[in-house]
Amino acid sequence: MTARIFEHARILTFDPDRPTAEAIAIDGNTITAVGTADYVRASAPAAQRIDLQGACLIPGFNDTHAHMEREGLKSLRPSLTGATSIADILAIVRAAAATTPPGEWIATMPAGTPPFFFDGVSALAEKRLPNRYELDAAAPDHPVYIQGVFGNWGKPPGHTALNSRALALNGIGPDTRPRIDGVEIERDAEGVPTGIIIEHNNRPTVEFDILPVVPRFGFDHRLEGIRRSQRLYNAKGTTSIYEGHGSAAETISVYRRLWELNELTVRAGLVVSPSWSDLTEARRIMRDWLASARGSGLGDRWLRVSGIHIAYGGDPVVACCARAHLPDTGWSGFVEQAVSPSDFREVCFLAAEFDLRLHTIVGDQLHDIVPVLQAVNERHPITARRWVIEHIGRARPEDICALKQLGIHVTTISTYYLWKGGQKYLAEPDGGDNVVPHRSLVDAGIPLAIATDNIPYDPFFTLWTTCAREERTTGQVIGPNQRLDAHTALELFTAAGAALTFDEGWKGRLKPGYVADLTVLSEDPTTLPPARLKNIDCLLTLTDGRIVHDAR
Ligand SMILES: [Zn+2]
Structure with a gap:
């Protein structure tokens, strides 16, 4: 690959040393210069120049609760x-x-x-x-x-x-x-x-x-599904995903096959969705079979498996019926679980003992889960382990403070809780400022990333729901003080997710030495009113310096 310069652009770098730029040079898969047009041209005089005609260039989106395994299946x-x-x-x-x-x-x-x-x-x-x-x-x-x-x-x-x-x-x-x-x-x-x-x-x-014999999505369907998904996600500017809800063994094996075939165009961070049925089995599987998922896991810049997802709650009958159908997981891609509060506590201790990063979806139950994490931390310090709390609904100030002290990473789904499911929060006594409290989480210094949850997979829709916080049926704003500006939301949707895969040293920001994962947008989100964010088009996407989407 020859060196290339993308110029005549409005560039948002999310590099604190140089937040904006006019041009960016890349050589192969690496960013070599970011700055004024003159500076970047001088840095790479022989580079091919690409005129972006005033479009906005940002790091590729990192969708940190993506369910990418689903999207392509829809067209099968x-x-x-x-x-x-x-x-x-x-x-x-x-x-x-x-x-x-x-x-x-x-x-x-x-x-x-x-x-x-x-x-x-x-x-x-x-x-x-x-x-x-x-x-x-x-x-x-x-x-x-x-x-x-x-x-x-x-x-x-x-x-x-x-x-x-x-x-x-x-x-x-x-x-x-x-x-x-x-x-x-x-x-x-x-x-x-x-x-x-x-x-x-x-x-x-x-x-x-x-329905034991209706058609299922088998391995080959899922392989083709993720191939199609990657094209769709790339076409919206997404260059990395994180599957915080966990992936069943078959889902992981499909990603592994694409990795082996060198066909990944979206970098994938996966989390194990376990299929054990009780605590005895959980201990044995964590000890004997999940060694590769311990700590920061196993993988490379394209595919990494690290940690486990443990549900809090769930219906035991559903979990039992679903396990009997494995490897099929239907649309989920993960294994249904039913974990009682006491078992959840035990599994958290086991996860800490075996250094498996815990991921859990909390909804409105954060207040029940924080004391468990605090108890675990007293025996096995987790503050440097990047445990992940997902899908936060209501969160009290004292629980946000505890998450910060525990070194917890957080991912949120604005579309699910505020827009699609916001009806239950329309009459909150504080106006909803405790619901998906993005501003409070950012101000507390908690590592936070936002995600689509595949509802839909379009990051521009999630940008809008994050900045506008409007409930779907009434348009009522839930928690007006928690609205984010587009620049902050973009940072949470691009640079922030890299920490979930321990990749913050080389991806997610536009700075020299970082990888060329980037996307070009029809408009600069930071100049638009929130309602227009969802109409932004993605013109061009590069993953690892390679063009994976081009609509110019
Ligand atoms: Zn999910």
């Missing part, structure tokens, strides 16, 4: 997008039947409008999915499965439909009773299943519970 199955009636859906099913060998499955994406599917079946004139008999008529020779929405994208309930062949293959009859709460089999007056199943859980459990 026929979409129902645009269907506004049962007839529309049946036409899609009929078309699939015409090109699918008889007897093979037809499995589609859910009804409704992506990426959120908030409308679900209400996108259809009849306000319901086709029943088994209607699907039978459209595809008499195929089992048909219209899957329900993954509730984390939008909101439950999710509506699933199967035809008679699909019901029979899964053994669903008048006597079938789901084991999992929140799974509802619709029946006619005689008690015969209509083919419609309604799921009220955020993460669908119906496949784990009563």
